[in-house]
Amino acid sequence: MKILKNFIIIFLLLTFNNLYANENSERNEITKNLRCLICQGQSVYDSDSDFANSMKILVDKKIGEGLSEKEIYIYFKEKYGDWILYDPGLNKNTYLLWLLPILIFLFGGAIIVKSFILKK
């Protein structure tokens, strides 16, 4: 009986925790990927500035309106430009950023293949 009682208490505690942890998870995930434009190197999630707090409220509102994560990013990108996203899309300003690592990786791979595998 005592074991059952303890089990129920632990079970309840665990489920309550879960409820709280999930409350803002979608909002937190989105605000972590949005740059606080008036702060130095902080995301909207990290910041407590006026701007960031309003952004959080607006993200909540947009989630409430049924917008998906991607749609919310597009929405803010239209307002503030690419800079607001921590994960910039591929365009003419960022192609080097995205392609250079792949090129270097391929180049390095080619050297390894050439000097170690083909030599044998």
Added chain:
Amino acid sequence: MKKKLIPYLIILIFIIIFAVFYKSLKDTNIYTPETKINNDIPIFSADLLLLNENSTSTEIFEFDKFYLLNIWASWCVPCRDEHPILMSLSKNDKLTVIGMNYKDNKKNAKSFLDELGNPYEKIIVDKNGTNSIEWGAYGVPETFIIYNNKIIKKYIGPINQELLKEIQKIIK
């Protein structure tokens, strides 16, 4: 043949790296926000200060008219500096000055206007700051020039005499 290629390749890589760094060396590292213009104005509905009524964007902004939207707050010091300029702009027939009261309380906002005068035809209340974000604003003060429901110009920070001349040129 292969051995001859390697030095050329290394030189080429160095040239590319040099070019990339040289280009970024000349870029300014002070971030200036992109002022996205020619965006449509957001669709919203908000309370109006002093009038105790609700209004929508389509009611406030009509086609074929110049509007100046100024985001302000009674606690914002630079807003005090630009207020005389807004007062003189409000006398211009071709331009309607609309205010947006940003994160302020009604009492302070009213005494601010009593003290310095009210240049605004209508004042939108933005209690939690979300409305100004929908406009793409960064903070206070900020000024937008609107024509045909499009943002044609945006000024971050207080307006000065130089910008006043620019605004007068735009609405001519």
